[in-house]
Structures are given as structure tokens and as C-alpha cells.
Amino acid sequence: MVCYLNGQYIPLDTAGVPIADLGVQRGYGIFDFVRVTENIPLYLDDHLDRFYRSAEYMRLAIGKTRDELKRSIRQLLIQNKLPDSGLRILLTGGVSTDGYTVTQTSLAIIQSPVAPPPSVLPPAYTLVTYPYQREMPQVKTTNYLMAVWLQPWIKEQAADDVLYQKDGLISECPRSNFFLVLKDDTVITPGRNILNGITKKQVLQLAAQNGIHIEERDVLVNEITQAKAAFISSSTKRIIPVRQIDDHVFEAGNNAVAIKLFELLLEKENALIAERSFQ
């Protein structure tokens, strides 16, 4: 497997970040993750939009135009021949002499095999809530300290993932956006303090085009027990239904909205792949 690192294509297992890089020393970095299916990087422009926004916010220079970045991605796809994979585009603060000041950034693109997501709605998740609010939630930084730290605890709770809440306000899962389906079939999803997912954006568009009413607004922990169903969205899995949050178990058979959105996403993906949308 080959990766891109600061202008060069080198074997992944020889790719290293200098130990003085601010990404290592100070956790100063951003990334984005693009799912590749049938050799098509899905919603690449949306991911690159977010990547450039994250970089600007963090005052990290990418040093490459969007077209140059796309050419590097295409090179990797050609060399690695991994039609079902993930692309991780990583930008760190680079080597810093004073351990604090960003001078020259470091850019890497890593492709790794990822099993294609199932063509039917995957099995439902159990979530556990945890009181936490991500720093700089709108930026896709490399800070997953809490998420990695919570992994053993999540397993102890026999849960599949954690749902962050702070002061009773739900935000997100570490790598997914969260949706709650109310009794009247209105879907609600947090409108602030979150990373806006690329799949969430698709979900909102497809819902609007297909008569599913989704409101972006504050979602309270207290609303969970009033809801009939819940689901999460992510680039790798599209939609995953949620069967339980903490002690609350949703009634079975209420996943019609999740199923519908999953099918719409799949249909859109298949259309994108059919037209070979990658430029």
C-alpha cells in the first residue's frame, strides 16, 4: 500500500511523521475521511469543502489547490487498486522549533481497505450517553482523546458507541450524527455544537425531497423517552438504527424512517457510481 506524504508516494509502512511535528507533540491536526466504493471517492467535493474549512479555521496552510489534491487522490487510487477503501486526508502543524508555533504544515493521504457497507440497514446499535462536549466541534480535528479513552467503558456497558451530551443537550457520537424520530414522525437532529457530517447533509437533502420532515434544533436527553426511534448517520455506514439509549429501549418495528433514508442514500450512491462522478 502506498500513501501520499508531502509530495511523495511512499509505502505506507515506511511513512512516518517527524517526532517534533505539532500533530504528535501538541495534537494539532485536522483530517477528513472519504469512503471509496467501486473506486469512486463518494461526495469528495463535500469532504474537501470541509477539509479546507477546517484548515482555515485552524490556520493550517494546505499548500495545494483542490485540483492538485484531487490529482494526488487519483494517483493513490491508481497505484493501490483498492476499490473498496477509505481515504484519510491528514494535515498537521508540522515540525515546530518552539513546540508551539505553526511554521510548515505536513499533508498526508492514507488509503486503507474498508469493507463496503451492507446493502440493507445494518443491525441496530445500543448507545450510552456520556457528559462531554467536543472542543471546536465544527472542526474535524484529530482530538479523539475522549472517544479513545471511553472505548473500554463502552464495551463494559455492552454498548456499541457513545452519545455525547452536555447539560442535558445531545450533540453527537464521536464519528456519527444523531437523529431522533418523534411520535408524529418528525425527525429532530442537533443543530449546533456538532461536526456537520457529509452523510447528514445528504440525509437532510434526501429527506426534504421525499417528504420526510427533519428539524435541526436543540435535542434534549429528556426527549429520548418521548421518541419512537433513533438512528445515526456516518460516511462508512450510511444509516445505523438505534435500539437502545442508556436504559431506554425503543419499541421494535419503528425503523421505517431509517429504512427509507438508507434506501434513498443507497440509490443516490449507486447513481453517483454509475455516472463515475469522480473528476
Next chain:
Amino acid sequence: MVCYLNGQYIPLDTAGVPIADLGVQRGYGIFDFVRVTENIPLYLDDHLDRFYRSAEYMRLAIGKTRDELKRSIRQLLIQNKLPDSGLRILLTGGVSTDGYTVTQTSLAIIQSPVAPPPSVLPPAYTLVTYPYQREMPQVKTTNYLMAVWLQPWIKEQAADDVLYQKDGLISECPRSNFFLVLKDDTVITPGRNILNGITKKQVLQLAAQNGIHIEERDVLVNEITQAKAAFISSSTKRIIPVRQIDDHVFEAGNNAVAIKLFELLLEKENALIAERSFQ
């Protein structure tokens, strides 16, 4: 310059962290920083105590006894011949196949030249407050996202460093502990939501032995204007007086406590160096 990396002593400029390391990908790492003066790593046992505590909290295996770690440090001191320097002991989550699970950690020790601190109290700092509370404040993680991000803003404010506060409660500077001297010469310093500094520990001990009354308790932003002086403590600089916080300028000539503590620290250091305390 040579550094220690997972059992080997290699030139620092060839030392790299694999790009798949959780320290790079997820910001999952801890460190400690030890000042070396006249070839003596000062308060090494205190730093190692904290390093082992940080590792335990983060569920990161160091894989070396304290004596082994000391031997590696001694090797570096012998090879690098940098009597005035800093030692950065860094432990990261290691290469992870799923990008989330800690399997094998990575340990590095990096020595770099650091000018010896001045033998008199350094010039006073101007601090600016910023609303922020560090995640896992009691652990010395590599997460300095906010501190690095704020650097340009701090310079714009013509300040020397930032003082974090949250909901009116002062915690710390990114790399120093904070002390406020009240009108009656009582010194107050935050007792929670902070990283307990090794120099702070010395300050508390020396103050107790020398009739300086320091209280560890909540310190409010509102108390700044009621105080007569302020100072910060750190391993690299010992004590730095503070002349201004936001718009509040302290009256000149009120640094008697800071001067006294600086002198006591210097005296203690000199005694430690004289007895070649490094074992």
C-alpha cells in the same frame, strides 16, 4: 542529537512516529517535561510519578520500570552532552489497526537544548483570560489544540500568555500554574480543574516552610481586581511575575512574595545540583 525511541537510541532528525500511530491519528498521548540544569534532571522522581499516573489514567502501558526509564535518560545525557536542556518523555497510543484501540504503545525521550533560566526574577508577563477548561485537566495529555490555536490571538493582544477561566473560575495557563497574592499577603491558587505542576508542588512546600500562607481553593476572575499581585510557576522558568491580566494592571513594587519564592526555588535547585541528586 540522539533521542530514545522504543528501545533504540537514534538521531533525532531521523526519528519518526508511524503515521498510523494513535498519537498522530487521534491525538492520544501523554508526556512530561523535565528541565535539566548542569546535567541534573530536576525533580525527576516527581515528573516520573506524574508520568506514570498520566499513563495509568489513559490506560497506556509504559512497558518499562522506573529504573529502566532512568537508565535511558542517563544514556541520553551521556550521549548528547547537553547540560542545559529539556527532556520530553512522550508516550502515545501506538499503531492501531482499527484507528481506535490501543494495542502497543510507543515511548520516546527527546532531549533538546534549553537556555538555563535566569538567576533573578524574570520580567513580568501580561496575561489575557480566555473561556476554556482543559479536558482531563489532571492528566498531561498532548492535547494543546486550544493553546496552539490561541497563539496568534495572544500576540494580537500584546500579551505573553493566556489564562484559562470557565464560568468565572480561573484554572491555569497552558504550561504554568497561577497564583494570586491578596492584600493581606495570603496567596491563593486553584485547587481543582488543573494540572498539578511539579514547580507548584515545590512552591507549596517552600512556602509552608517559610511562613508564606498559600491556600489551594477556587480562584475567581472577580478576585483579580481585589489582589495586589499575581505570578505563575513552571518547570522552565520557576516563577514569573504578572503585571497585567486583561485590563487590570497591578500596582508596581508588589512582587515581594514572587521574589522570595523565586529565591527559595533557586536555593533548593542549587542544593540539589550540589549533591548530584540524580540516581
